Amino acid sequence: xxxxxxxxxxxxxxxxxxxxxxxxxxxxxxxxxxxxxxxxxxxxxxxxxxxxxxxxxxxxxxxxxxxxxxxxxxxxxxxxxxxxxxxxxxxxxxxxxxxxxxxxxxxxxxxxxxxxxxxxxxxxxxxxxxxxxxxxxxxxxxxxxxxxxxxxxxxxxxxxxxxxxxxxxxxxxxxxxxxxxxxxxxxxxxxxxxxxxxxxxxxxxxxxxxxxxxxxxxxxxxxxxxxxxxxxxx
Amino acid sequence: xxxxxxxxxxxxxxxxxxxxxxxxxxxxxxxxxxxxxxxxxxxxxxxxxxxxxxxxxxxxxxxxxxxxxxxxxxxxxxxxxxxxxxxxxxxxxxxxxxxxxxxxxxxxxxxxxxxxxxxxxxxxxxxxxxxxxxxxxxxxxxxxxxxxxxxxxxxxxxxxxxxxxxxxxxxxxxxxxxxxxxxxxxxxxxxxxxxxxxxxxxxxxxxxxxxxxxxxxxxxxxxxxxxxxxxxxxxxxxxxxxxxxxxxxxxxxxxxxxxxxxxxxxxxxxxxxxxxxxxxxxxxxxxxxxxxxxxxxxxxxxxxxxxxxxxxxxxxxxxxxxxxxxxxxxxxxxxxxxxxxxxxxxxxxxxxxxxxxxxxxxxxxxxxxxxxxxxxxxxxxxxxxxxxxxxxxxxxxxxxxxxxxxxxxxxxxxxxxxxxxxxxxxxxx
Amino acid sequence: xxxxxxxxxxxxxxxxxxxxxxxxxxxxxxxxxxxxxxxxxxxxxxxxxxxxxxxxxxxxxxxxxxxxxxxxxxxxxxxxxxxxxxxxxxxxxxxxxxxxxxxxxxxxxxxxxxxxxxxxxxxxxxxxxxxxxxxxxxxxxxxxxxxxxxxxxxxxxxxxxxxxxxxxxxxxxxxxxxxxxxxxxxxxxxxxxxxxxxxxxxxxxxxxxxxxxxxxxxxxxxxxxxxxxxxxxxxxxxxxxxxxxxxxxxxxxxxxxxxxxxxxxxxxxxxxxxxxxxxxxxxxxxxxxxxxxxxxxxxxxxxxxxxxxxxxxxxxxxxxxxxxxxxxxxxxxxx
Numbered sequence: 001x002x003x004x005x006x007x008x009x010x011x012x013x014x015x016x017x018x019x020x021x022x023x024x025x026x027x028x029x030x031x032x033x034x035x036x037x038x039x040x041x042x043x044x045x046x047x048x049x050x051x052x053x054x055x056x057x058x059x060x061x062x063x064x065x066x067x068x069x070x071x072x073x074x075x076x077x078x079x080x081x082x083x084x085x086x087x088x089x090x091x092x093x094x095x096x097x098x099x100x101x102x103x104x105x106x107x108x109x110x111x112x113x114x115x116x117x118x119x120x121x122x123x124x125x126x127x128x129x130x131x132x133x134x135x136x137x138x139x140x141x142x143x144x145x146x147x148x149x150x151x152x153x154x155x156x157x158x159x160x161x162x163x164x165x166x167x168x169x170x171x172x173x174x175x176x177x178x179x180x181x182x183x184x185x186x187x188x189x190x191x192x193x194x195x196x197x198x199x200x201x202x203x204x205x206x207x208x209x210x211x212x213x214x215x216x217x218x219x220x221x222x223x224x225x226x227x228x229x230x231x232x233x234x
Numbered sequence: 235x236x237x238x239x240x241x242x243x244x245x246x247x248x249x250x251x252x253x254x255x256x257x258x259x260x261x262x263x264x265x266x267x268x269x270x271x272x273x274x275x276x277x278x279x280x281x282x283x284x285x286x287x288x289x290x291x292x293x294x295x296x297x298x299x300x301x302x303x304x305x306x307x308x309x310x311x312x313x314x315x316x317x318x319x320x321x322x323x324x325x326x327x328x329x330x331x332x333x334x335x336x337x338x339x340x341x342x343x344x345x346x347x348x349x350x351x352x353x354x355x356x357x358x359x360x361x362x363x364x365x366x367x368x369x370x371x372x373x374x375x376x377x378x379x380x381x382x383x384x385x386x387x388x389x390x391x392x393x394x395x396x397x398x399x400x401x402x403x404x405x406x407x408x409x410x411x412x413x414x415x416x417x418x419x420x421x422x423x424x425x426x427x428x429x430x431x432x433x434x435x436x437x438x439x440x441x442x443x444x445x446x447x448x449x450x451x452x453x454x455x456x457x458x459x460x461x462x463x464x465x466x467x468x469x470x471x472x473x474x475x476x477x478x479x480x481x482x483x484x485x486x487x488x489x490x491x492x493x494x495x496x497x498x499x500x501x502x503x504x505x506x507x508x509x510x511x512x513x514x515x516x517x518x519x520x521x522x523x524x525x526x527x528x529x530x531x532x533x534x535x536x537x538x539x540x541x542x543x544x545x546x547x548x549x550x551x552x553x554x555x556x557x558x559x560x561x562x563x564x565x566x567x568x569x570x571x572x573x574x575x576x577x578x579x580x581x582x583x584x585x586x587x588x589x590x591x592x593x594x595x596x597x598x599x600x601x602x603x604x605x606x607x608x609x610x611x612x613x614x615x616x617x618x619x620x621x622x623x624x625x626x627x628x629x630x631x632x633x634x635x636x637x638x639x640x641x642x643x644x645x646x647x648x649x650x651x652x653x654x655x656x657x658x659x660x661x662x663x
Numbered sequence: 664x665x666x667x668x669x670x671x672x673x674x675x676x677x678x679x680x681x682x683x684x685x686x687x688x689x690x691x692x693x694x695x696x697x698x699x700x701x702x703x704x705x706x707x708x709x710x711x712x713x714x715x716x717x718x719x720x721x722x723x724x725x726x727x728x729x730x731x732x733x734x735x736x737x738x739x740x741x742x743x744x745x746x747x748x749x750x751x752x753x754x755x756x757x758x759x760x761x762x763x764x765x766x767x768x769x770x771x772x773x774x775x776x777x778x779x780x781x782x783x784x785x786x787x788x789x790x791x792x793x794x795x796x797x798x799x800x801x802x803x804x805x806x807x808x809x810x811x812x813x814x815x816x817x818x819x820x821x822x823x824x825x826x827x828x829x830x831x832x833x834x835x836x837x838x839x840x841x842x843x844x845x846x847x848x849x850x851x852x853x854x855x856x857x858x859x860x861x862x863x864x865x866x867x868x869x870x871x872x873x874x875x876x877x878x879x880x881x882x883x884x885x886x887x888x889x890x891x892x893x894x895x896x897x898x899x900x901x902x903x904x905x906x907x908x909x910x911x912x913x914x915x916x917x918x919x920x921x922x923x924x925x926x927x928x929x930x931x932x933x934x935x936x937x938x939x940x941x942x943x944x945x946x947x948x949x950x951x952x953x954x955x956x957x958x959x960x961x962x963x964x965x966x967x968x969x970x971x972x973x974x975x976x977x978x979x980x981x982x983x984x985x986x987x988x989x990x991x992x993x994x995x996x997x998x
Contacts (some may be wrong), residue, residue, distance in 0.1 A: 093855060637789060643952075
């Protein structure tokens with residue numbers, strides 16, 4: 001069974017819908033990447049899945065259960081996690097406190113997971129007593145990801161994780177994402193850096209104007225001349 | 235149903251309500267209520283301009299009313315010859331010079347960056363000049379105040395017509411509103427609300443404590459009328475009951491003229507290009523600004539215009555009651571009451587505002603006798619069961635008003651957020 | 664030495680007392696602003712209500728013949744604080760939560776809180792009358808310590824009352840407890856997170872409902888504490904709190920709305936500013952008169968602000984802060 005299924009979802013912020021029948025399907029082992037031009041509804045899709053905007057028709061199924069229009073804080077205990085694009089850390093809390101907040105819902109001892117995150121992102125361990133607001137963009141992104149992983153999700157969603165990062169950090173972030181996926185977490189992310197992201201995507205979705213245009217594995221999409229011409233800049 | 239029909243129907247209901255209350259309370263009381271309502275109507279129209287048209291949250295209405303009242307008293311109260319015969323005016327003159335000198339000093343300090351004094355140095359200079367100006371002013375004012383209070387009590391009035399007093403009050407309030415507007419209108423809405431509450435409290439403190447200017451807590455009375463007083467009518471042989479009735483009717487006639495003119499002018503302005511621009515600014519602040527309209531200036535205009543009406547109404551209130559008592563001004567009575575009137579009546583709709591004034595004011599006044607009845611009955615019961623009578627029924631029933639007002643605000647916000655008669659948005663063709 | 668004692672009596676003691684009351688009130692206001700994003704105007708009346716709860720309970724205990732070395736008002740504090748917390752939750756449930764659910768703007772919630780203020784004020788006066796009462800119930804009297812400092816060369820005593828000492832102790836304990844809660848407990852950190860970024864807090868799975876409940880509990884309890892202590896120090900009156908709501912707002916704003924430590928600092932700042940502003944400097948400066956040129960003397964009273972204008976000090980600070988640094992002297996929640 002796919003871990004996540006988005007079936008013909010129509011939705012928006014009220015008024016004119018932004019999504020006009022979007023379909024996504026990914027398995028537990030997938031790295032799913034959504035790409036497309038601006039205004040295509042990529043980030044909107046993620047937000048619709050995570051209950052941050054209204055879904056007026058269609059289904060969103062997580063592990064077979066309907067979750068459309070559920071409140072975000074119900075979804076985290078179910079095994080989903082979301083890293084927004086902006087304002088994705090608590091700037092006035094320390095790095096360690098940020099991570100602890102990711103584990104808020106957990107009743108068990110989180111120190112094990114905390115150490116795992118520190119192993120994955122050694123720089124965070126170094127700076128764990130620093131306020132998150134003082135870190136650089138790339139380091140903040142790591143905090144954001146770490147925070148999302150603390151709840152031990154089975155599906156991790158990221159909204160443009162490489163936005164605003166220097167090339168070195170972009171590479172590092174993508175490497176981390178692949179590592180997380182290998183550890184058993186399904187990934188669904190929206191990316192502007194389409195080529196780089198699709199390179200390691202096991203499922204790629206190209207959206208335009210709130211609808212699917214192309215679907216396939218990442219390498220397939222990159223190789224497809226039509227996709228490349230219209231959406232990847234040739 | 236159409237807006238006009240709705241307006242007419244609600245007003246019919248309102249008049250029935252007023253009539254019934256009038257039957258219960260008697261013609262003298264109802265005329266007093268109506269006279270006060272006209273003054274409140276002017277004030278509420280002023281707030282409607284500021285909030286309904288301009289989207290400005292002025293919670294400092296009380297301060298404006300106090301200043302208008304004080305000015306009206308100053309203009310219309312008989313002359314205090316003790317004061318003018320003493321050195322009082324001279325000392326005050328010196329204090330005024332000190333004030334102006336201080337103001338000039340501070341202004342100069344703020345321009346000092348043109349002389350090359352910048353940054354932290356300039357801030358220090360400005361603060362130092364504020365301090366010096368303050369000390370200078372106080373050094374002249376304190377002895378003057380003490381002298382005046384000792385010798386002649388207070389500066390008294392000018393003995394001119396109360397109507398002139400109202401106009402002067404409106405002008406003074408307009409100036410103060412301009413100053414306040416200049417400094418506060420850039421604030422975010424809830425900060426603006428808090429700032430205006432703070433400023434109004436500061437104003438209240440000043441008016442209350444400047445005994446030499448306003449007689450402070452010693453109060454000023456009787457403040458003269460422009461129309462015949464009950465006493466005047468009694469002297470002409472009219473019965474006591476009727477004298478109150480006719481005198482108040484006379485007052486109503488005079489103030490109604492002001493209200494009608496104001497209402498007409500404001501409604502015309504609203505319907506015209508100025509009104510459209512104001513609404514554009516209110517509804518889409520950012521867009522209007524980007525279209526090149528000078529938003530801050532327009533907001534200042536609205537603020538001052540609204541305050542003019544408040545000044546008129548505030549002056550009328552004091553003249554009507556014939557007493558100026560600074561301690562009687564409470565934010566509850568004077569700021570929040572007006573706000574409820576505007577919110578419940580209908581924001582942005584002048585007919586709604588007037589409706590709100592009449593409805594809320596009557597509810598406000600009537601809560602007291604109703605509470606008295608309740609308490610008296612309750613007291614009988616407690617006496618019967620051995621707990622003893624309830625003390626201080628009079629002052630407690632008065633508090634019922636406050637409670638009722640709170641309830642009204644809550645209900646209005648929950649169920650009628652736009653009021654009985656909401657703003658009529660006409661689709662421009 | 665006498666001048667120093669005078670300064671202590673007239674500035675340090677009142678400053679610390681007023682400052683503590685303002686600080687406790689401001690913490691509540693700033694927490695509500697940081698987490699619920701509105702200016703809770705009814706906070707002052709929550710303080711009044713809490714103090715009346717305490718008074719009723721203390722009176723009941725006294726009527727049962729209970730006498731204790733510390734004022735009964737203090738003894739009943741835990742219960743009255745709990746009661747006020749419950750009422751605070753009720754207020755939110757009845758008046759603010761419904762508006763929040765409809766997406767009301769902060770200003771609408773401010774007006775709603777004004778409505779609540781009026782209702783509480785009206786009710787308190789309806790039930791208890793408008794008179795001023797001495798908080799000490801039964802046969803209690805305020806215990807005043809006069810500390811003789813003649814060993815250090817002073818001829819006047821340092822005057823501190825028992826309620827004041829208890830107030831400082833309790834305030835210190837409360838502040839420390841709050842600090843531990845906010846920095847060591849999961850829920851406390853969750854509160855800080857929610858004040859920092861409410862959307863992210865929700866996305867992270869932080870139980871925002873629980874945080875809101877805890878916020879009101881803390882705010883209500885602290886309001887009762889502040890109101891009761893103030894009443895013990897001065898007296899119990901229905902408008903005890905209306906006079907105080909603006910200085911408390913000033914304290915919260917100066918400290919940075921949403922910043923708990925800022926609220927404490929702001930409260931102390933304003934408390935001391937008030938005490939300093941009305942302080943009669945002449946008494947302290949008299950010994951230095953000999954240094955003045957011949958014939959010059961200090962005027963009889965040299966205070967920055969006449970005593971009647973004491974309340975104005977807080978308002979002026981409030982207005983100045985709003986105009987120059989609305990985010991407060993310390994960093995507050997990003998609005």
